[in-house]
Amino acid sequence: MNGSGKRLLAVMAHPDDESFGPGGALAAAVASGAEVHLITMTDGAAGTTDEEMEPAELAERRADELRCAAASLGVTLHHLSHRDSGFHDPIVGSHPDALINVPLERLVEELQSVIQEFRPHVVMTHDETGGYGHPDHVRCHEVTRTAVESAVPWQPARLYCDVTSDRWMRVAVRAIKLFGRDPTRVGANNDVDLTKIGVPASSITTRIDVRPHWASKKAAAACHRSQGGGPPHTKHLPVWMLRILFPRETFVRLLPPGSSTLRETSFFGGP
Numbered sequence: 001m002n003g004s005g006k007r008l009l010a011v012m013a014h015p016d017d018e019s020f021g022p023g024g025a026l027a028a029a030v031a032s033g034a035e036v037h038l039i040t041m042t043d044g045a046a047g048t049t050d051e052e053m054e055p056a057e058l059a060e061r062r063a064d065e066l067r068c069a070a071a072s073l074g075v076t077l078h079h080l081s082h083r084d085s086g087f088h089d090p091i092v093g094s095h096p097d098a099l100i101n102v103p104l105e106r107l108v109e110e111l112q113s114v115i116q117e118f119r120p121h122v123v124m125t126h127d128e129t130g131g132y133g134h135p136d137h138v139r140c141h142e143v144t145r146t147a148v149e150s151a152v153p154w155q156p157a158r159l160y161c162d163v164t165s166d167r168w169m170r171v172a173v174r175a176i177k178l179f180g181r182d183p184t185r186v187g188a189n190n191d192v193d194l195t196k197i198g199v200p201a202s203s204i205t206t207r208i209d210v211r212p213h214w215a216s217k218k219a220a221a222a223c224h225r226s227q228g229g230g231p232p233h234t235k236h237l238p239v240w241m242l243r244i245l246f247p248r249e250t251f252v253r254l255l256p257p258g259s260s261t262l263r264e265t266s267f268f269g270g271p
Helices: 023-031 055-073 104-118 135-149 166-178 211-223 239-245
Strands: 007-012 035-042 076-082 122-126 158-163 206-209 248-255
Touching: 007 023, 007 104, 007 135, 023 035, 023 055, 023 206, 023 211, 023 248, 035 055, 035 104, 035 135, 055 076, 055 211, 076 104, 104 135, 122 135, 135 158, 135 248, 211 239
Parallel strands: 007 035, 007 122, 035 076, 122 158
Antiparallel strands: 158 248, 206 248
16 A cells, blocks of 8 residues: 555544654655544543643633644544543543443444544554553543444454554663652653553564654644643654654554564555
């Protein structure tokens, strides 16, 4: 497959997941001539913010930020607007409208309707661990994989998940320790354990060069001002440095399964 005339659907859990995560690969797909659509499954209303803001107000603000980010990446946006389940907040997560409590069959049906309308050749989502264990990310993976595997009559040819190499995470953990910080307690709420993030580098099937697209990704991340305008390890760095430090984004091809020797450089090319 080449990019021209091809369609990619990215399924992410929250506003900002597309920009803080695989935004470079999405922009690369757009630049290759592919039609790229983004589905965001929740409203992001449980996201942290520096301002005192009601969930409904925060959800509205994050929707505006997401539209800004989608425009920066060049993707077409779809928003399912289920309730954000939160990370480690049992009160938020217990709400009946939280994504993790919506019946799987209903979510799969919603996603399949988009698949049949858009007919993507490739679908991409979070990995089965949710990257850092966020329940909405895990749910998003479950819904997407089920929807793709059972989609009829149109079935996407490929399914990918966004991953981080455990080699890179070991470097990040050592760096954080040098600054006297605890790598098991990072993030805005000190609730992310970096030592549990990452997949074996040998399992990565797809490495996409995002150096030409860092400006677009950084601009998209900056749209999410309520979430800090980008991950702490990238938002203050100039684009030229980001291109050197983070030249590629990495993925595992789930369908059809990729072998340990598969080395793709595009969602549409390679074996």
